[in-house]
Amino acid sequence: MNHLARRCGVHDAAREAACLQTAQLIEASGIQRVRLxxxxxxxxxxxxTLMAHAAIKALRDGAGMVGTMMLKDTADRTAWKVFEAGGxxxxxxxxxxxxxxxxxxxxSFTALPWQAHTGWLRCQPWFADGTPVPLDTRHVLQQALxxxxxxxxxxxxxxxxEFHIYRITDTAPQLNPELAGWPGLPPTVEMIHPGYNLxxxxxxxxxxxxxxxxxxxxxxxxxxxxxxxxxxxxxxxxAVFDATDALTAADQMVLFRNGVRQALRRAGYHATFxxxxxxxxxxxxxxxxxxxxxxxxxxxxxxVQLDLPHPxxxxxxxxxxxxxxxxxxxxxxxxxxxxxxxxxxSHWLAGLLAHARGMSALCTPTINGxxxxxxxxxxxxxxxxxxxxxxxMLRVVGGAGDPATRIENRLGEPAxxxxxxxxxxxxxxxxxxxxxxxxxxxxxxxxxxxxxKIPTSLGEALAALQSDPALIDGLGADFVRxxxxxxxxxxxxxxxxxxxxxxxxREYFSRI
Numbered sequence: 001m002n003h004l005a006r007r008c009g010v011h012d013a014a015r016e017a018a019c020l021q022t023a024q025l026i027e028a029s030g031i032q033r034v035r036l037x038x039x040x041x042x043x044x045x046x047x048x049t050l051m052a053h054a055a056i057k058a059l060r061d062g063a064g065m066v067g068t069m070m071l072k073d074t075a076d077r078t079a080w081k082v083f084e085a086g087g088x089x090x091x092x093x094x095x096x097x098x099x100x101x102x103x104x105x106x107x108s109f110t111a112l113p114w115q116a117h118t119g120w121l122r123c124q125p126w127f128a129d130g131t132p133v134p135l136d137t138r139h140v141l142q143q144a145l146x147x148x149x150x151x152x153x154x155x156x157x158x159x160x161x162e163f164h165i166y167r168i169t170d171t172a173p174q175l176n177p178e179l180a181g182w183p184g185l186p187p188t189v190e191m192i193h194p195g196y197n198l199x200x201x202x203x204x205x206x207x208x209x210x211x212x213x214x215x216x217x218x219x220x221x222x223x224x225x226x227x228x229x230x231x232x233x234x235x236x237x238x239a240v241f242d243a244t245d246a247l248t249a250a251d252q253m254v255l256f257r258n259g260v261r262q263a264l265r266r267a268g269y270h271a272t273f274x275x276x277x278x279x280x281x282x283x284x285x286x287x288x289x290x291x292x293x294x295x296x297x298x299x300x301x302x303x304v305q306l307d308l309p310h311p312x313x314x315x316x317x318x319x320x321x322x323x324x325x326x327x328x329x330x331x332x333x334x335x336x337x338x339x340x341x342x343x344x345x346s347h348w349l350a351g352l353l354a355h356a357r358g359m360s361a362l363c364t365p366t367i368n369g370x371x372x373x374x375x376x377x378x379x380x381x382x383x384x385x386x387x388x389x390x391x392x393m394l395r396v397v398g399g400a401g402d403p404a405t406r407i408e409n410r411l412g413e414p415a416x417x418x419x420x421x422x423x424x425x426x427x428x429x430x431x432x433x434x435x436x437x438x439x440x441x442x443x444x445x446x447x448x449x450x451x452x453k454i455p456t457s458l459g460e461a462l463a464a465l466q467s468d469p470a471l472i473d474g475l476g477a478d479f480v481r482x483x484x485x486x487x488x489x490x491x492x493x494x495x496x497x498x499x500x501x502x503x504x505x506r507e508y509f510s511r512i
Contacts, residue, residue, distance in 0.1 A: 004062040004101055007130025011060070018106040019059040022121075025109060026052050032117040034109075036063055036102050037258070038125060039137055041486055042074055042365070043417035044512070045258040047102070047123065055104075055121065062101035065125065067094045070135050071486070074366070074507050075183050079489045090481065091135075093127055100125045100133060108251075113220030114263040122251060135482050140475060141250055141419040144426040147474070149296055151433060153322060153344075155426060158243035158290035158406075159253055161414045164235050164277050165192050165210045166270045174510070186510035189270050195234030195283070203230040210269045211237065217263040223252050232378075233283025243290065246426075250418035257414075273414040274508040275369040278501055284372035286379060287412040290397070291425055292405065293322035293345060323348075324398065324405040334387055335441040340396055340405065349385060349407055350439040351432020352394055352425065356383040358468030359424035360411060360454055361461035365487065367494050368508050369413035370461070373454050375447040380410050382451040384443040391446030393454065411454065415512045420483075427474030459491050 005011035026034065034055035037047035046069055050058060071078050071094065080094065081087035088094045108122035125133045132139050148155060166189035173185040192210055193203040204211070211228050214237075218225040224242035231238045241252065257273055264271045276284050323345035329338035337346040352359075364370060372379045378390050386392030390410070398405030412421050431437075443451070455461040462484050465471060472480050490507075497503040 003060040004103055004126065004128075004130065005060050008103060008126050008132075009130065010103070015106065022059060022106040022109045023056045026056060026119060029111060029119075030117055031111065031119045034119040034121055035112070036104055036121050036123045038065075038102055038123045039254050039417065039419065040070065040072065041135070041137060041417060041420075041483065042512075043137075043254065043257070043415065043419075045254060052119075055119070058102070059104055059106050059121075062103045062126065063123075064099045065102050066097050067100045068097045070094075070100070070125065070133070073486050073489045073493075074511070075490075075493065077182075077489065077493075079486045090478070093133075099128065101128055102126075110221060112259075113217055114259070114266055122255075134476060134479060137417050137419040137423075138247075138250070140479060141247060141423045141426075144423040144474065145247060147430060148426050151430060152296055154294040154296050155246040155422070156243050156292045156294050156321075157246045157249040157422060159241040159249055159256075160238065160288040160290065160408075161240075161253070161256075161273075162231050162236060162238045162285035162287070163257075163271060163273045163414050164233070164282070164285065165207070165214075165237055165264060166190060166235055166272070166277075167192055167210075168265075168268050168270050181506060183506045183510055186505060187270055191235035192269070193230060193235060195236060196232060197230070198232045199230050207237065210264060210267070210271075213263050213267055213269070214239065214260050214271075217259050218256060221255055221259050223256055231283065231285075233285075234279075234281060236283055236285060243292075245294075246291075246422045250422055253418040272509055272512060274504075274512045275364070275366065275372050275413040275415060278505045278509050284374075284377065284379060285414050286372065286410060287414045287416060287421070289409045289412055289421060289425065290406050291409065292407070293348060293429075295320055295322045321403050321405060323407065324403055325400050327400045335444075337385070337396070337439045337442070340387065340399055341407075344433060345405075345407065346439060347432040347435075347437050348429040349394060349396070349432070350437030351429045351435075352407070352409065353383055353385060353439055354432065354437060355424075355428035355468055355471055356393060356411065357452075357455055357461070357464035358471045359428055359465070361458065361465045361483075361487065362420040362424040363409070363412040363416055364461065365417065365420075365458070366413065366415050366508060366512075367458050367491065368504050369415065370455065370457050372413065373456065380454060381447055382443075382453055384446055384451055385439060386444065386446060387442045389442070389444065389446060392443055396442070415508070423475065424471065427471050430474070431470040458487060462487055462491075 037045045102123040104121035170188035174187045192207045229238045325342045332339040380393035385394035395408040
C-alpha cells in the first residue's frame with residue numbers, strides 16, 4: 001500500500017512494528033484522543049487533536065494541516081501573501097494555504113500526565129508527494145547532524161534552562177471578551193518566591209508546589225530531569241537535564257516547555273520562557289547549551305561530501321568524548337584551548353566564536369532576549385571564551401583526562417527554537433573544523449571593553465546571519481531567507497507599536 005509514510009521513504013519493518021505496538025497501546029490504555037504535535041519556527045508546539053481511531057490511521061497515512069501554519073510570526077500573522085499572485089514564489093507548495101501532511105513518529109507516543117485519556121505524538125510536516133518540507137526546523141537539525149556524521153562525529157548536549165513561574169491571581173484580563181486582542185493579554189500574576197537569595201532552601205520550600213508539578217510532569221513525560229533550582233531573580237527557577245544526543249535533547253526541550261506550561265496552568269500558575277518578563281525587578285533567563293563532540297564510525301570516503309581537508313582530525317571512532325584530551329598539549333597554559341580541549345574541539349570552539357554574531361539570531365530569536373546581554377549579569381556581552389568563566393560567551397568546562405570535558409554556550413535564551421539553536425552550533429563548529437581555525441587565548445575579564453560584541457538587537461543579529469556564508473551554506477539560503485522574513489515582520493510590528501511594553505506582554509509573556 002502506497003501510504004504517506006512509504007512515500008516519505010521512512011516506513012520499513014521496524015516502523016510498521018512500532019505502528020502496531022502504538023496502536024495496541026492506545027487501544028489498551030483507554031486513550032480517547034491523541035494530540036499530533038509539531039514544532040514551529042519559534043520552537044512552539046502546534047498540532048491537532050484526533051480521535052483514537054483516526055490517530056492510529058494517521059500513523060501511516062498522516063493528517064492534513066494548513067500550510068500557512070509554517071509561515072506565522074510570533075503574533076500568528078502570516079508573513080507571506082499566500083492568496084496573491086506571486087506571493088509565495090520563493091516558497092513552492094505554499095500558495096493558496098495549500099495542505100501539508102503531518103506524519104507522526106510512532107515511537108514518540110506518550111500519555112499526557114495532566115490530561116486523562118489523552119495521548120501525544122511528535123510529528124513532522126511533509127509535502128503530500130512524500131518530500132520533506134525544508135522549512136521544518138527539526139528537519140534542519142537532522143540535516144545538520146547528517147553533515148556532522150559525515151565528518152565522523154555526533155553531538156551530545158545537556159540542557160540547563162532558566163524560566164519564571166508565577167501564580168495566577170486573575171484570569172479576567174486574558175479571558176474577558178471585551179479585552180480580546182491579537183495577540184491577547186496574559187493573566188494577572190504574583191510571584192512564587194521573592195528572589196535575590198540564590199538556591200536558598202527557604203525559597204525552594206516556598207515554591208514547593210509549582211516545582212513539584214514541574215518535577216512530576218517532566219518525569220511522567222520520560223524526560224531526564226536532573227535538578228530543579230531557585231535562580232537569583234524573583235520567581236525565577238532553573239531546570240537541568242542529563243546530557244543526551246542533540247536531536248533527543250531538542251525534542252525534550254520542546255516537550256518540556258509545552259508540558260510544564262500546560263500542567264502549571266491547570267494548577268493556577270503561569271510559566272514563561274520569555275527571557276525578561278515585563279516587570280521592573282527581574283533577572284533575565286538564559287539557556288546554557290552544554291555540548292561535546294562524540295566520535296562515530298567514519299563513513300565510506302565516497303559518501304563524504306564535506307570539505308574536510310584534514311581527516312586525521314577524526315581520531316579513533318569509538319564513541320568517546322572527542323572534546324577530551326589525555327594531557328595538555330606541550331607548551332600550553334590554561335589560557336590556551338588545547339591545554340584543555342582536543343585539537344578537534346579547539347577548532348570547534350574557534351568556529352563557534354567565528355560565527356557567534358551570525359548564530360545569535362538563532363540562539364536568541366526575540367526582541368526581548370537581547371536586553372539580557374549586560375555586563376556583570378552572568379550573561380555574555382562579547383564574543384569570547386573562558387576557562388570555567390560564567391561571564392564569557394563560551395565557557396570551557398573540564399580538563400585533560402576528564403571525560404565530562406565540554407563547551408558551554410551561554411548565548412541562548414530559553415525561548416529559542418532548540419532545533420535551530422543546535423543546528424547553528426553544528427554548522428559553525430564544522431566550519432571551524434574544516435578551516436582548522438584556532439581560538440584566541442581565553443579571556444579572564446569578560447566585561448572589559450575593546451572586544452567584539454554580541455549583537456545588541458534582533459535586527460543586528462539578522463543582518464549578521466545574512467552576511468555569514470558558512471551558516472547560509474549550512475542552513476540553506478532558502479531557509480535563512482524564510483527565517484529572516486518571519487523575524488523581520490516581528491521587528492517591523494514592534495517598531496510600529498506605540499506601547500512597546502504592551503507589545504512584549506502580549507507577544508512574549510502571554511504566549512512563550
